[in-house]
Every structure is written in C-alpha cells, then in structure tokens.
Amino acid sequence: MFFVAGAKNTAASGRGNERRSIYQKFREADSFLDKKRTVTALKPGEDRAILLGLAMILSSVMMYFVLGITVLRSYSDSVWTEEGVCVVLNSTVTADMNCSYNCGSDCWRVSKYPCLQVYVSVNNTGHVSRLSHNEETEDASSECVYVPRCQKDSMAMHTIIMNISERLKVNQQVPCFYDPSEQQDTVLLTRLYDHSVVLHSLLWPSCTFTIGALIIVMVKLTQYLERLSEEIGKIKR
Known part of the structure; x- marks a missing residue:
C-alpha cells in the first residue's frame, strides 16, 4: 500500500510540474508577443x-x-557700421521728383513728390554730410533724404515729406550711422x-x-x- 501511494504521489507531482511548465511557457509566449507588439507599435512612431x-x-x-x-x-x-549723433544743419525742399506707379495691367502713370535734402554734422566734427533714410533710399536717390512709395495721390506723398521735415526741425540732433572709413559722404538715419x-x-x-x-x-x-x-x-x- 505504501509503494502504491508513493507511486501515485510521484505521478501527481509530475503532472503538476508538467502543468506549471506548460503554464510558464504560455506566459513566456504571451510576454514575448506583448513585447513584440510593443516594439512593432513603437517603430512607426520612432x-x-x-x-x-x-x-x-x-x-x-x-x-x-x-x-x-x-x-x-x-x-x-x-559700410555704415558706426553709430553717432547727427546735428541737422540744413533741411530744404529743392524740387519735385517724378515717380511711376502701377495703375493696372501694363499701365504705368507718373506722379510727383517733393525732394527733401538734409545736411548734417556727425558728432559735431564739422564734417558736413548728406542724410539719407537707409541703404535703399541711398540706392534709389542721390539727393533726397526719403523716397516715398509712389502713388496716385501726390498730396499724400507731399504730406509725408513735410512731416519728416518738421520732425527734423524740431529734433535737431538725431542718431545716425556713418562710414568710419569716410569713403561715403552720406550718413543713414536707420539701417535696413x-x-x-x-x-x-x-x-x-x-x-x-x-x-x-x-x-x-x-x-x-x-x-x-x-x-x-x-x-x-x-x-x-
């Protein structure tokens, strides 16, 4: 009887171990599949x-x-790299300048704006230079301090130039940029x-x-x- 009972217990223990082994394998397989699904989901995002x-x-x-x-x-x-203080010496409207504006397809008309010339002294050195608004204005005009956008209403452009002239008369000293090598006779009010x-x-x-x-x-x-x-x-x- 003892041997029979021992044999039964051994068989039952073996079946239990086998079940646990199979269950562990399933868990490992599920864990592997979960990891694989996670990696597969991460790769497109990465x-x-x-x-x-x-x-x-x-x-x-x-x-x-x-x-x-x-x-x-x-x-x-x-070349206008140095900043200084310009003292306005003279501000005069010299003449009317012509400009052209677009009035439609292949249509251009002529309008006029006053040319304001301003001469300044940089840092009270006594050297007289002509004032220009920025690099674009310097390239567009060799005389005027500011070139407004050309438009049909010439009175609007005239008002803009007169406002600039009045401000320069009120503010005699304005910050400006000049060429330290003195190769350029003009100074700029602002830089682009x-x-x-x-x-x-x-x-x-x-x-x-x-x-x-x-x-x-x-x-x-x-x-x-x-x-x-x-x-x-x-x-x-």
Whole structure:
C-alpha cells in the first residue's frame, strides 16, 4: 500500500510540474508577443519622429541659406557700421521728383513728390554730410533724404515729406550711422539690417535646428536604452 501511494504521489507531482511548465511557457509566449507588439507599435512612431527631426533640420538649413544671401549679405556689405549723433544743419525742399506707379495691367502713370535734402554734422566734427533714410533710399536717390512709395495721390506723398521735415526741425540732433572709413559722404538715419534684426532673423532657424536635433537624439537614446534592457534581460535568464 505504501509503494502504491508513493507511486501515485510521484505521478501527481509530475503532472503538476508538467502543468506549471506548460503554464510558464504560455506566459513566456504571451510576454514575448506583448513585447513584440510593443516594439512593432513603437517603430512607426520612432520613424515618424526621426523624419520630423530631419525635416526640421533641413528646413532650418534652407532658412539659413536664404538669410545668408539676403539679410546677412546686406548686413555685411553695408559700410555704415558706426553709430553717432547727427546735428541737422540744413533741411530744404529743392524740387519735385517724378515717380511711376502701377495703375493696372501694363499701365504705368507718373506722379510727383517733393525732394527733401538734409545736411548734417556727425558728432559735431564739422564734417558736413548728406542724410539719407537707409541703404535703399541711398540706392534709389542721390539727393533726397526719403523716397516715398509712389502713388496716385501726390498730396499724400507731399504730406509725408513735410512731416519728416518738421520732425527734423524740431529734433535737431538725431542718431545716425556713418562710414568710419569716410569713403561715403552720406550718413543713414536707420539701417535696413542692424544687429537686432540679424539676431532675430537667426533665432527661428536656430530654434528649429536645435529642436530637430533633440528629437533625433531622444529617439536614438530611447532605442539604445531599449536594446540595453533586452541584453540585460537575456543575461539574467
């Protein structure tokens, strides 16, 4: 009887171990499938994140290129680099200047605006220079301090020029930019692209490039930590 009972207990224990082994295998299979589903779900998201980062970096590089041939080039080519104080010596409306405006398809008409000439002394040096609004005005006119946008209403342009003349009469001292090498006889009231404009124009592509690079670094770091975790799990087994 003892041997029979022992045999039965051994058989029952073997069946129990076998059941636990089968159950453990099922659990391992389920765990493997869950991990596989997780990895499969993560890969498309990681790919999209990397593509987003690359697109942001590429767009920032293109923005750098556009800014390099526009803003940075104009900023570097400008010779009016030093800032000083200009004292207005003379402000006179000399003559009426002709300009043309678009009145439709293949239609151009002529309008007029007064030419205001302003002469100043930079930093009270006694050197007399002609004042111009900015680099574009200097290129467009060799005499007038400001060239308004041409329009049909000539009285509106006349009012703009007269307002500038009155302000210069009230404010005899105005900040201006001059050429330190004294190769240019004109001085500028404002610059198209100064330090602040250049910094602000470079801010957005720099932020875009940095965010795109961070996205790629974070995805690669996540993938590395995932592989490291899998290797540690294999070693423990």
